[in-house]
Amino acid sequence: MTAISLGMPTVPTRLAERRKSRQIQVGSVAVGGDAPVSVQSMTTTRTSDIGATLQQIAELTASGCQIVRVACPTQDDADALATIARKSQIPVIADIHFQPKYVFAAIDAGCAAVRVNPGNIKQFDDKVKEIAKAAGDARVPIRIGVNAGSLDARLLKKYGKATPEALVESALWEASLFEEHGFRDIKISVKHNDPVVMVEAYRQLAAQCDYPLHLGVTEAGPAFQGTIKSAVAFGALLSQGIGDTIRVSLSAPPAEEIKVGIQILESLNLRQRRLEIVSCPSCGRAQVDVYKLAEEVTAGLDGMTVPLRVAVMGCVVNGPGEAREADLGVASGNGKGQIFVKGEVIKTVPESKIVETLIEEALKIAEQMEKDGIASGEPTVAVAG
Ligand code: SF4
Secondary structure, eight states: OOOOOOSOOOOOSSSSOOOOOOOEEETTEEESTTSOOEEEEEOOSOTTOHHHHHHHHHHHHHTTOOEEEEEOOSHHHHHHHHHHHHHOSSOEEEEEEEOHHHHHHHHHHTOSEEEEEEEEETTHHHHHHHHHHHHHHHTOOEEEEEEGGGOOHHHHHHHSSOOHHHHHHHHHHHHHHHHTTTOOOEEEEEEBSSHHHHHHHHHHHHHHOOSOBEEOBTTOOSHHHHHHHHHHHHHHHHTTTOOSEEEOOOSSOHHHHHHHHHHHHHHTTSSOOOOEEEEOOOOTTOOSOHHHHHHHHHHHTTTOOSOOEEEEESSTTTHHHHHHHSSEEEEEETTEEEEEETTEEEEEEEGGGHHHHHHHHHHHHHHHHHHTTOOSSOOEEEEEO
8 A cells, every 4th residue: 555645755764775785794793784884993002912902992892893903914913813802892803914824813713704905915815715714614704805005916007006996806806716615705895095986996896796895995094084085985885875884094093983983874874873963053143152062062961872962053043943853952142042852942041051951951851761762863962053
């Protein structure tokens, strides 16, 4: 039976169907298929420094990281993998360049997956049979991680530079070597530092295989630039349903990468939203310092996990409208703030009391949401000028 339209406009909750990919299991985290898009990062410590690496993994776990990668450039690092894999609360992927023997070490160590870079593992192609056997027996997936900066010399010669076609050919060639041995427990990344090349590479790759894809803009840069590049590139791909797990690469502490990654997924409704502050940009009509107000409210509600939307608006033009749409909001003017809860003005307070009143009311609403079983979802705080 066809539903009868009542004339209400519908808002798409997602921009596209997910691309159909095969699902693999990275430790406890499913990747691909209908599994939620997961967020990853990579430690910056020396892996052989087990204490420091586990400490950083704990920080990443607390910030929402679901899978962590650790570099494995030396025997000392390989020796540390077993303890790290055992003590980490999230799946650990060993990142192997140059030395195929560390792939076996990582599998033996109990790592949840191994990342190999076809361009950087000498004699790798000769070892595929043994790697496929060891990984298959241990049910450890392999990530084929092609990177523009270390593209296979043969393909660099063929294409002249790291074009999307070159990245994709490198990845699919390596995958085909594993397929010859019946191994398909694979995910693939084709990273480039240019979001345009990267997006095109992933689009081509998505059309040519059903492996789950790990998205990344490599060497994206310092926090601001890297955030923008990653948001644009991941947004372009995820909005078309392409991408099963993501890593934002920033020249910043790894926990920052997780924050950005989670925010990107929340913005696309690929993950339930948590606290959301709707604050106006301010303008010549603002009657309060909107930036300060928004920052103070954000800081005061830091860590809130329920889907609360808080509107912080600087004046009475859009303020009441936005504040009404939010769970909680303030519209400011004449040294006062009108406080809205679920669309109703509940009180008017002097400017100096706006922040504390909003936080107080937010906590009450959050408590109620938790009682009602809304653990996380679509939060909003609106602050209007
Ligand atoms: S809510 Fe008011 S102060 Fe804020 S941008 Fe809009 S008009 Fe300007």
